[in-house]
Amino acid sequence: MTTWRHSVKSLLIATIAIAIVSSAHAQSLPGGFVYLRDIDPTIIQDIRYATSVNFVGRPLAGYGAGECVVKREVGLRLKAVQQELSSQNLSLKMFDCYRPGRASLDMVRWSQNGRETAADRRYNPRIPKTELFRLGYIASRSQHSTGAALDLTLVDLKADNSAKYDSSRIYADCTAPVEARIPEGSVDMGTGYDCTDLKGHTAASSINPDQRAWRRRLVAAMAKQGFVNYSKEWWHFSLPGAGGAAYDFPIPPRRN
Template structure:
């Protein structure tokens, strides 16, 4: 099993604000004690391509979540057991495989582009091609989609922010024993 790669703002020229490292997420709870960002090596290679693609548009990526320990997946499911938006931990999440990330775009001033909904909005308005959004929001979503698809990721149709490697289920679920960043379940 390959070691996960630690993603930092310095090593990858991205912004990182892991939503589950604070109470400012749909659970209202801190899920990650430490805001550490990790990815599978194949996903990290695609991330580097996406960083270059965003830069070509005068934008940067902001990572909101990446590898998610099993205990964290269980904590999310406990609050919102909705398989349309949260992977059942009994089946496994592609985040727990280290091959998925939640991401958005920021402009040259570091301002997040308007994507129409906050991350983890479990509603039709968060679907990639929700046509009730104004053209500016749809354009921003298309920019993100283009950057990520060209880098080798695929999108989740219900979540404008979620991208993963193709055929993500072929990657094994990664154990969370000893993962120091998770406090779920305390």
């Protein structure tokens, strides 16, 4: 009986030890990286590449959790942007933050797989996917992998943001009116997120005055904290000097 109790006790201790190690591993990040949720939990997150609601149509390699991971300085500056926006009943919404290097290669492989589907054309209505790399929409090495680049938008907290993606519905492409395209629970920027089209360029002339005003408002709010917009994507911003080496660690779940 003593031997049996000793074996059970040893097994229990080993199980607890494994659980502790696994839990610690589940939220371990390289030095300098943080979960944005730990810096500012009020910033809304909708990490699209951890889901199937993106231009590839499935979760990308390395996205083990739908969490925004950034360099600490980036997180602190986002917090400052959010504090200013909150007084205007607005919020940031994050679509992508740190991106594992393997996810960028996953995008490149997708662009070269020789298939053009209706789902692809929701995001690339006029540009063949094989051209996305040459035109600068996809890169084998992304600034996102440094932890200093972001994809984001604005949310009007007074508006009805309850519309959700319905997998059974056929949506129009990303340049269509907001009520016809994939819902994003955010202000109408003139195109959906990840829209590889001239209309997605930040200074596009083909959008209406309200949409143009929202883009300018987002760019101005981010610029106050040093973020720079990428002219071909109204949603993409980076913080010069905060990046450095590119990383390829997978995004682990955050422990509450």
